[in-house]
Amino acid sequence: MGRPERSAVVGKRGAARARSGHPWIYRSDVAEATGEPGDIVPVFDRAGSFLGRAFYNPGSEISLRIAERGDEPIDEHWFRDKIQHALAYRASLEIDGDAYRILHAEADGVPGLVVDRYGDHLVLQVGSAAVERRLEWVVRALGELLSPVGILLRGDSASRKHEGLDTGVRTLAGEVPETVVVREGPVRYEADLWRGQKTGSFLDQRENHLAAGMYSSGRVLDVFSYAGGFALHAAYHAAEVEVVDSSGPALKAARRNAQINGLSNIAFTRARAFDLLRERSDAGEGYDMVVLDPPAFAKTRRDLSRARRAYKEINLRAMKLLIPGGVLLTCSCSYHFSRELFEDTLRSAAADAGRKMRVHEWRGQAADHPEVLTIPETCYLKCAVLECV
Ligand SMILES: C[S@@+](CC[C@H](N)C(=O)[O-])C[C@H]1O[C@@H](n2cnc3c(N)ncnc32)[C@H](O)[C@@H]1O
DSSP states (O other): OOOOSSOEEEOHHHHHHHHTTOOEEEGGGEEEEOOOTTOEEEEEETTOOEEEEEEEOTTSSEEEEEEESSSOOOSHHHHHHHHHHHHHHHHHHTOSBSEEEEEEGGGGTOTTEEEEEETTEEEEEEOOHHHHHTHHHHHHHHHHHHOOSEEEEEOOOHHHHHTTOOOOEEEEEEOOOSEEEEEETTEEEEEETTTSSTTSSOGGGHHHHHHHHHHOOSEEEEESOTTTHHHHHHHTTSSEEEEEESOHHHHHHHHHHHHHTTOOOEEEEEOOHHHHHHHHHHTTOOEEEEEEOOOOSOSSGGGHHHHHHHHHHHHHHHHHHEEEEEEEEEEEOOTTSOHHHHHHHHHHHHHHHTOOEEEEEEEOSOTTSOOBTTBGGGOOOEEEEEEEO
8 A cells, every 4th residue: 555645754763752652753864745834744664564643834944843652643523522531630730720721732742733722712823734624623622612702822832933833823712911910829910812921921930930939928029020929929928029121011010919919018120130149149149049040041052152151150049049048949941851850950050159049849841841751851940949058
């Protein structure tokens, strides 16, 4: 029996990768392929063995994303089934809040599709031409299963350009206001669904935000605060909290969020984090807790040594700012900056700062952003909680 008209054959490396459980096959590992961007094609190795069905886009660096390894056709029922499974998993988490990730792309079996819930609204990110072409199915399934008031497509992420998809933000169903107020444990906050970072908030930090509340006391400094994700929780437990961010809109949002929660113990400082941390540590200031949640310093492997210097600098300064018993909650969201490298950088920072730091715990991304063992890219967020002893 010949191969179907639209199909792909992958070389040895691509086949080995597929068999290892990873869904991505790079363009350079595709031996032959026929089809249009957005097609779903069967994938074979050179010997003709079937490896799965993949979302195909010849223009993308990741030309094949294997979505199904069995015989099941990828149709409207398939998408609905994946969404239903993803919802069942979130229900099992018993999340204390109404803003969280419903579907985490490859980790929930749908490459290139992210669905976030913000109360009665859903925000989608689509980074695959195959999903984009079948958005109607996704929207219909979400409508039937969740009855959202509105569904928004955040098409403004850089990854869409690589897939040859247009960039823009548009409503896919119902109505979506600019902002919505949602709940995360005891905290309520406003998420800017149309223009905010990611889909409106850093949902992957949800559990770390809650943990920060439990570690907070006295005087807290939340550096790289965005809209106050950590600070709001800290302010329920600490005497005074200061948020620091270089973005004016982020601080404006943090101020509004403090008001929404009736918190008057938060100060708002617009500054470059590196300068502020150096100035404060040179001035001999002391804090009971410092939070560091910088943007990804290593976006690619090439950035690693620069990123290491940056992570070391901010962590060294933060450690110096802690009073005895003070806690450092420090994060890295760079996938390329491994947990080992981050740990080693923190070790070196502690040595140079002359601080003995006891490890309370190592944390990661919230459980609604699941990791898959065979897809290392699904594990990117590191969060260490260290006590100065
Ligand atoms: C990962 S986000 C922080 C998310 C936030 N901690 C939360 O949990 O919601 C990083 C933040 O760092 C800010 N930022 C980036 N570079 C900065 C710099 N050099 N100094 C201060 N803030 C910076 C960005 O504006 C952004 O709000």
